Structures are given as C-alpha cells and as structure tokens.
Amino acid sequence: MTNSFVIRIPATSANIGPGFDVVGLSLSLYLTLTVTSGEPSSVPPKITYSGEGADEVPLDPYRNLTTRVALYVLRCNGHRSFPPDLVSIHCDNQIPFGRGLGSSGAAVIAGVLLGNSLGKLNLSQERILDHALMVERHPDNVTAALVGGFVGSYLRELDPQATEAAQVPLSEVLPEYPPDAGEGWGLSPPVPPLGIGHYVRFKWNSSIKAVAIIPRFELSTAKARAVLPETYSRKDLVFNMQRLAVLTTALGQTPPDPELIFEAMKDRVHQPYRNTLIPGLPAVTSLITPASHPGLLGICLSGAGPTILALATHNFESIAEKIREIFRQEQIEVDWKILNVAEGSTVTYC
Template sequence: MIRVHVPATTANLGPGFDCLGMALKLYNIVEMEEISAGLAVEIHGDGAADIPRDESNIVYQAAHSVFKEVAYQPSGLRIKLTNQIPVCRGLGSSAAAIVGGLIAANKLSGSKLTNDKLLELAVRVEGHPDNVAPALLGGITVSTAVEGEVQYMKITPPAGMKTVVAVPDFQLSTKLAREVLPSQVSLNDAVFNVGRAALLVTALCQGDLSKLCYAMEDRLHQNYRASLVPGMKKVLAAARLVGAKGVVLSGAGPTLIAFADKNFELIAKVMRDTFRENGVMAKVMVLEPSPIGATAMEVVS
C-alpha cells in the first residue's frame, strides 16, 4: 500500500493571483493499493459525508490520469482518505486530493513520472498551479503556465514566520468566488498588483516581514470577494492592529490568513472574535509553513 501525506496550501498571498502559493503544516493522507477488482473508496475526516466514493472521486480521477499516461492498468483500486484540510474553505483541499492521487498512482505504477510531469498533470486537473505547486513541492512557489508547460520557482519560507488561519463555518466554492470577479481590470489596478507581487516575492526571499503590510495589498480579487465573506474587511483590520504583518484572503476563501512572527494566539483570538461579532463562527489554527511538499512511502498493510 502507498501512503501519501499532502500539505494544505494557501494561494494568491494577496496580489499573486493564480501564481503564488505556500504549503502549510496541515495534512491529508491518501492511501492507495491495488486489489483484485473494482473500486473501494473509504473516507474519514473533513467532508467525509459529501465526497463521492465512485469514479467521480477526484483522487481516483487524478490516479487514472497517471495510469493512462504510463499505460498501466490496475486490476482494481482501494483508496482511503483521511482529511484534516477543511473542504471548500480556501486551503487547497482539492489540490491535496489531486496531488495525493497523482503521487500514489505514480508510485504504485513504478514511479515513472518526474515531479515536473506530475505538476503538469495536476494543473490539467485543477486548472491553475497556485495550490498544486506548493502541495507537490512545498515551501512558497511562484508558478505560471508558459506554452503549455508549468514554469516555477521555489522559495524557502522565512525563518520564524507562522500563519494564523481563521476558517469560517461555511463553504465557498472556487467557482462562485471566480464568478464575482470582473473579466477585465484597469491598467492602474494591474500595475498596482504587479508592483505588490514583485515586492512580496522579494520580501519573502529576503525574510523582511516588515514589507508584508504593503506587499500583500491587492486590487484584482479580494475587494470583489469581500461580499462573500461577512466581516472580512473588519477581520483583516483587526488582525493588523494586534501585530499581523500581512493578512489576506486564503485562495478563493472564505478562510482568512495572517502572517506574523509573534502574537500568534492574540491574532487568532482577535480574528475569531471579530468574525463572531459579524455573525460568523470560525475555527482558528496557528500553522507553520511546510518547507517540503507531499511525501510518499510504501507500507505493509
């Protein structure tokens, strides 16, 4: 049996829409083994009641793409999922499922595909690389598609930096969160985000967290999505007041994520309390960045 641990991820980091992401130390486990016939899917943890257990399961779909690529035909599959990453909350649950399925299937079929090829397959399924890249590679990733190939660079997270995530008790689909975005933006807003994204990458490379308050500003997606997350702007402001270096929407939301080097528990309390004051119950967690991505091992079942 193959067992894969896949980290949660936070995408965009403010201005880096669809191209920046970071792995976090919160994990889903994907277990996969070949059986004599059929498909058996077992699911535990977050989303267990809602995730399909047939061939529409995204882990199975990812695995099937690997088997097709390497011309391997398993007699049957048993898949067990143990989920800690909240589903549809902006912490990369679908990316974790995709990457877990790809890696498990690759190892099961002889480890014929490189990480670069796995990343290419992951983007085909997910549609964009901002979550799947850090889920696979770990750390902070800058990634983009160029002529059908994913080009990426990896940054080691700054020492001492942790995140505080506030996870509201409602789901928000990426599809809905994208539907509220405009199809075009002004030149001023585009220039604004290019400058902030460049500053953010440089600040993270140099470990200068003091720049995050400016570098994580955004005009491409967060303001449009604020209406989907009650109290969002108030939570962002409250976290900054108690020491967060930068606070943004995690991926498509509704989770909000603060970056800091101290006052983690105070930031968590303030984010939770501010959400509650705006009618939203939220779970808060202090999570470290994960410098490594998904890991796989073969275990005797």
Template sequence: MIEVRVPATSANIGPGFDCLGLALNMYNSFKAEEIEHGLEISGCDEEFKNEDNLFYKSMVKTFEIIGYKAKGLKIEIGGDIPVSRGLGSSASCIVGGVIAANEISKAGLNTYDIVNICAKIEGHPDNTTPAVTGGMTASIMKSGDVVFDKINICEGLKFCAVIPDFKLSTERARQVLPKTISYNDGVYNLSRTALLISSLINGNFDLIKHGIDDRMHQIYRGSLIENYEDVIKKCYDFGAEGAFLSGAGPTIMAVLREENQNFSNCMKEFLKSINKKWDVKELKIDTKGAMVIRN
C-alpha cells in the same frame, strides 16, 4: 497499500493571483492499492464514494497518461484540510492521486512530471505546485507546461488561518471577478507582488503589509464573505504583518512574526463577540511537500 500525505496550500497570497502559493502543515492522507476489480472508497462523505471522486479521477488520468491499466482500486481517504475553504483540499486530492498512481504503476515520474500532470488536471498551478514541492512557489503556464521556482522565505514567520464554518466554491468565487482590469490596477498588483516576494526573502517583514495589497480579486470575493472587512482589520489590530484571502476563500490568512503569542486568543475572543463560528489555526510552512509514507 501505499500512503501519500499532502499538505494544505494557500494560493494567491494577496497580489499574486493564480501564480503564488504556499504549503502549510495541515494534511490530507490517501491510501491506495490495486485490487482484482471494482472501486472501493472509504473515509470520506458518501457523496464522494464513487467514480467522481477527485482523488480517483486524478489516479485514472495519470494512468491514462503513462499507459497503465489498473484492474481495480481500493482507496482510503482521511485528513484535516477542510473542503471548499480556500486551503487546497481539491489540490491535495489531485496531487495525492497523481503520486499514488505513479507509485502503483512504478512509472518513475519525476517532480516536474508530477507538477505538470497536477496542473493540467487542476487547470492552474498555484495550489498544486507547492503541494508537490513544499514551501512557497511562483508558478506560471507556458505552452501548456508549468514553469516554477521556490521562494525561500526568511525565517521568523508563522501563519494563522481564520476558517469560517461555511463553504465557498471556487466556481462562485471566480464568477464575481471582472472580465478585465484597468492598467493602473495591473501595475498596482505587479508592483506589490514584487515587493511582497522581496520582503519575504530578505526578512523585511515590516514591508509585508504594503506588498500584500491587491486589486484583482480580494475586493470582489470579500463581498461574498460576511464580516470579511472586520476580520481583516482585526488581523492588523492584533499584530499581523499582513492578512489576505486564502485562495478563493472564505478562509482569511494572517502573516505573523513567530514571537506573536497573543494573536490566536485575541482573534478567538473577537469572533465570539460577533457570534460567528470560525476556527483559528496557527500553522507553519511545510517545506517538504507531498510525501509517500512507507511503513
């Protein structure tokens, strides 16, 4: 049985809609082995113990691409990434499935092969690419293939995920987006994406708050999240360098300097005051990406 560990991811990072993504040190783990026949899935909710399981479907798709026929599969799923919270739980299933299929079939896929297969299954590369490679990435699709590069963030930052106890499906979060945006809004996001990346690379963290603004998706998706504006405001009140909607939401991610030791406790106290159940988790960048665990 092989085991694959996949990090959580936070996509978009403010203005970088559908292209920027970041791997974080929260993980799902997947174990898989080929058996004589059938499908056995454990470790997840009953509704996912079937052929619609995304990890299993990703394995099957990869087998189809490489021309391998598995007799049967036994799968064990575990981990800490919450479902439908904007932290890449679906991406982790896809990445885990592709890598597990590669290991079982001994196909010898390289990183670029895996990144491309994952993006084709997911439909876009912003979450799956950093989940494979680790770190922060910028990814685009060109002629059906992923073109990506890693962004080397200057040391000195950590992140804090403020995770509500309700789900928000990516489909619903997509439905509220406008079909078109204005020229001015396009320029607004392009300029801020450039400034954000520059500030992260050069360590000019005081500029993050200017570069992380967005007019393409957060102003629309925020309307689906109760207390969204209040939590964003409190992130800055408690010393965050920036705050953004993680992926499609509803998790809100704060960007913190490493020396900020008060943020989590202050945020927890604030959340108690509004009588809402939110989890607060301090996270670091995962630099390694998905890994095969060999015992």
C-alpha cells in the same frame, strides 16, 4: 501478501494577497492516503475516508476526485484501469473542503501521485505537474502542494496544437463512468502537453507562521471566481505587481519587516470583489494592523476564501481572537489553527 504505501500532501494557501493565480504556500495540514495491494481480483478498490469531508465525499472510485485523477494518469500512460491487485485506499483528511486551503489541489496531486505509483510510471516532477494542471488549471495550489514551501509559478504559453490539448473540457479529462459503461471509455484521454507549468521556490523566514482563521461555511472556488471581472485597469495591475515583487523577497528576509510586508500583502485583483461573499473580510483587512497587533506581518484571503490567513511571528492567539470577534459581528463562527510552512508531497513505501 499485502503491500502498502502512503501518500501525504500538504494544504496550501494561494495568492497571499497580490499573487492571484501566481503564488502558493504549503501549510501543515495534510491529506494522507494509505494504499494497500493484495490478491488480484476484479472487484474495484474500496475507498474509505476519515476526517474532513468524510461525510460528503464520494467513495465510488469512478466518482471520487482523487481516484478519477489517478485513473486519468494511468489511462494517459497505457493502463486501462486500476491494477487488479489494488485492494483499498484509506484517505485521512485534515484539509477542510471549500475553505481556501487547497483541498481540491491536494486531492488532485494525491491522484497524480497515486496513478504514478500504481502504474509504476516513474513520472518526473515536471510531468506530474503537467498531469495535475490538466485537471486544476491554475498552478498556484497544485505547485505548492507538490514541491512545498513558498512557490511562484506560471503556465507556459503553448503552441496552438498543445493549447488545444490543454483546453479540453474537464469532463473529457475525468469522465465519471466505469470502464464498461460507455463508448467514450475506449478512447484515450487527452495527454498533457510537455512542460505546461514552471515554478520557483522563494525563501521563507522560518520565524513566520500562518494563522488560518477558518469560517464555518464553504465557498466553492468556482463561485469565488465567478465574481471576478474579465479585465482590470492598468492602475490596479501595477498596484498588485509592485506589491508582489516586494512580497516574494520580503517574506524571506531576517528579520521580517512588518510595515513592508503588511502593505505588500494588499490586493486589488481578487479580494475587493470577494468582499460580498465573505462578510467581515473588509473589516479584517483594515482594522488589524502591525501597530494594533505586534507580531502581525500581513493579512490576506487564503486562496478563494473564506479562510483568512494572517502571517505573524508572535501573538498568534490575540490576532486570531480579534478576527474571530470581527466575524462574530457578522454572525459567522470560525475555527483557527497556527500552521507552519510545510515540505512538499511525499510517497513512502512501507
């Protein structure tokens, strides 16, 4: 007899301008896993992919990010490997890789929910987040992907022992080898400390949609973080905090105030440093305004980029086409999509 269940995770846009590593927004593109169990066997589960990233993602369950995370969760909770009756996992992915739409955060949340379901672990939402934060160490994408909506989150300051447990290298959290291939496999992985991440959902005005303008090139989060400075001036931090404090309420108000939101989506902590990696970004953020494009509320880099996120209530197409024109001047082609703010992740048993 076969059983199956479906895990669905939304895309996310982190930062929304001034909320670097703090706020995230879930968006209506999805990573969907269909997980099938059947007769027990010693053969590892078969992984298949369709959609975004299908031609580049590893299909070996000991190398694929989602199944490695599932294995990590299982091993933290007393299961040595995948259950023997796990036959196949099909991943249908709408979230482009390395574009600032939270593909890796979605893959990590998918892995934690997969491990939780396969091991019948019944982890609380808080524990699910703890496991995810051992892998993806800034909370903005993973929290929004898990709980949905417009979300602010912080990492709790841990005591020295827990800090150490939460800082082990990723290679120890997610070793790549199969069970019979190395000494390290016998060791227990680092179990997440309790209550690493905390969050709150802000209100969101439902007339606001997100236009994602997606350049046809990848930019890894690691590369886009490497250009950021270690320290900031008080002036720049105050600039961001003032705007973030206004933005988290302004996007929930009716009607949304374009002037207030446009200014509140400006940033001095990450976007200026990422300009060099995303030709066209300075022009996009300075030339398109609510005055030139009625309906526009604000523009920011989505996550670590290169996608641009324009929040708007109408005129979506003209905003997107203007941004396309600016990127064309830099010889960069884009695709664009009008997205809604999405609900959080779901697991549905068939």
